[in-house]
Amino acid sequence: MRTTDSTGRSAGRGRRRTVAAVGAASAVAMLAACGGGAGTGGGGDEVTSYGLSAEDTPNYVPVELVEPDFPGVDGSAPGFTSMPDPLATAFDSPPGSGGSYTAMTPLWGTIPPTDGNAYFDSVNEAIGTTIKFQISDGNTYGDKMAAVLASPRDVADWTTIPGWNVPPRFNDAVGTIFADLTPHLAGDAVEDFPYLANLPTEAWQACSWNGKIYGLPMPVEVGLTDYALYRPDLVGDQELPTNPDEVIDFAVANTGDGQWGTNDLWATAAAMFNLLPSQPGWKVGDDGALVHRVETPEYRAALEWMAELYSSGAVHPDAVADNQADAGTRFESGQVVLTSTGIGYWHEALTRNRPANPSFDIGVLPLVSAEGDPVIYKPRGAAMCSFLKQTDDEDQIRELLEVANFLAAPFGTEEYQLINYGVEGVHYDLDANGVPAATTQAQREVQPTYMFLVGPPAVNAKPDLPDYVERRSAWSAENAKYVTEPLFYGMNIAEPNQYASIGQPFSDLEKDIARGRASIDDLDAAIETWRSSGGDELREFYTEIYEAQEGTQESSDS
The missing domain is CATH 3.40.190.10 (Periplasmic binding protein-like II)
Known part of the structure; x- marks a missing residue:
């Protein structure tokens, strides 16, 4: 482990709380409930769906390098109205081993040049690993992702998938295309990577499939x-x-x-x-x-x-x-x-x-x-998850996890500053309040790329807008007490394909009722059609999962 920081290594040590729908459901029980083996069950239409077990959930070891102006409350993001001075140093040397890898990420903006880009060059030097980005238009990223996954040999070494772009039957594909990170991150193994251990439990749950850790999260605020x-x-x-x-x-x-x-x-x-x-x-x-x-x-x-x-x-x-x-x-x-x-x-x-x-x-x-x-x-714990391509080279997996640990360095560190703003004097200058102000070169070169691979815990840090930070922190903290977990929270459940489109008519009906093109009475007919078109069968599918969890919880309590 190559980090100079030790403030979080002994604080809050212990097993994370595993959140599943109504109890700590074990992978074995969920597997039995869905009638299948690892990956898929039955003839391909039945799917295995379950959350992380307590044993496989990464330990949570919080790190606080900078005291916030407005502490987070029950998962709300802490607020910062100024930049730390000086910044903390998370790494005393580049964590990478000199490898070169490709990374596929989305972007909702102008795609920056990949060659001769001082931002990319500086970050790659700092991490000790070369990441070559394959950036695609975020608006059509789902189509791009589906095409790439259909031809696994074209998959990048490191691939980001937003939560809203997860392809159909991903639970089948994930174990054949991407690396199982469970042996590297489960339980106390994650503590080899202290800034990954600083990520909230909900974020890891959002990036798990078939009871295993496959993804590296970009966490979101709870609320x-x-x-x-x-x-x-x-x-x-x-x-x-x-x-x-x-x-x-x-x-x-x-x-x-x-x-x-x-x-x-x-x-x-x-x-x-x-x-x-x-x-x-x-x-x-x-x-x-x-x-x-x-x-x-x-x-x-x-x-x-x-x-x-x-x-x-x-x-x-x-x-x-x-x-x-x-x-x-x-x-x-x-x-x-x-x-x-x-x-x-x-x-x-x-x-x-x-x-x-x-x-x-x-x-x-x-x-x-x-x-x-x-x-x-409570929303999903991660907006995006990134995945490492399956390989027999364990050194490659470890190197990319070391890089991910760097990218997860929290607000208040030099590493966070580099990832989010680039190089001082090149991509930003500090104003009188110490807030980075982007240069014209930054507008050409610095775009969300590395931060879409993995991110630190969410913060409300906009020093240039201190009034906003105060108001948003207060609003989020006040509302945190109302947060509750919906049924099946923390589980990636892949529904059978035949039910993929039965809910689409409601999206249109919502617009039509609002605009007076349909009446509320049309809702009753739509519900009956939904039930007869597979809604009741889908209910049975989820009931099996729910009852298996209930049974697992009763067993664990006895």
Whole structure:
């Protein structure tokens, strides 16, 4: 281990808590429940699905190099309003062994040059390993990924797969294409890589398949990921809504004179009405049977609320026309006061607009619930996972894990600064407050690449926006107490192929009901069609998994 830091080596040592749907389900029990062997079961349509066992879950050994201004609460990201000075040094020498490897990653932006790129050259020198990137357009990355995996010989040495781009039947392919990292990372083995051991348990669960660790995570913050942002600079001292009806009243009150109250608010409606996440979308009903989200009263209530919102006339005409691509433009230009989007958009929009308009501001609505306390369903622990190509060369696997350990160095280290900003004096200069300011060379060369291979724990660190850091930290900490794990949390369950598209009609129906093209009565017919088209069979599939977990939990408690 090549690190000068020892602050996290003895703190918090111990076995991680393994989170599975309703108990600590063992891989053996899950395997038996699905009727198959490792990888797939039956004739290929039945699949084996289970989470990590306690023994195979990497130990969690937290590292805190820099004290945050706003500590995280129950998984919310810690907030930092300034850059540490001096930065901590995580490595006293490059961890790599001089190897050269390819890496395939997505990018939602301009693809930088791979040759003669001072950013790539500097990072490769610092890690002691050459990573040659194969960068693809993030908007079409799923199609690219499916084509590459169909021809395993074309797979890069290191491949990133976003959670929303996991190909069908990936549970079958993962064990034949990618390396099983369990022997290197399970239990206390991960402590050979202290900054990987600093990653939260939920992140490892999101990157496990068939009871084994295959992926290296890009962790996300625990908490609400999508909600309603608003423009405080446009609404002045108006009172903010405290219930769903008041959200509509707020939107209506800010409609007129070329301004509309809102863009589409479906993600916000889902949060306000405590709607289950779409994947896998099950809960235990009052009678003990599994109920799907589309069958719940929460789903119906959210649709009814959306129809009322649209009928109020407060939704921008382009949003009514389902033009979501320009939703950010409408919001930032002041055409709309409310928009429903990922919370990460908050600081991005501030960064874009504050230089030219210092009074430009964004806030997030207080979390409200239609009934009782809000419920925030815990998101997957990693936005992306990266995978190492299967090889008999164990030295290659170890070298890439050493590199991953470097890339996971947390905020406050020189290594984090290099990965995120490049080289001082080349890619950024420090302003009067010690905040990196990108140069024109950085705009050409520095793009998210290494950080899509593996990342440190999520932080709220925007020293150039201290007011944002304070407000977001407070909002996230306040809402952390409402976080709960949905059924089957921490498990990658690959559903049989024949059920892949039965839920698609609901996506269209949600839009049609909101816009008045269909009525809420059409929901009943859609549910019956879903049940007869495979929904009830899918219920049986998940019931077997659920009952196996229940049985495993009872055995472990006895």
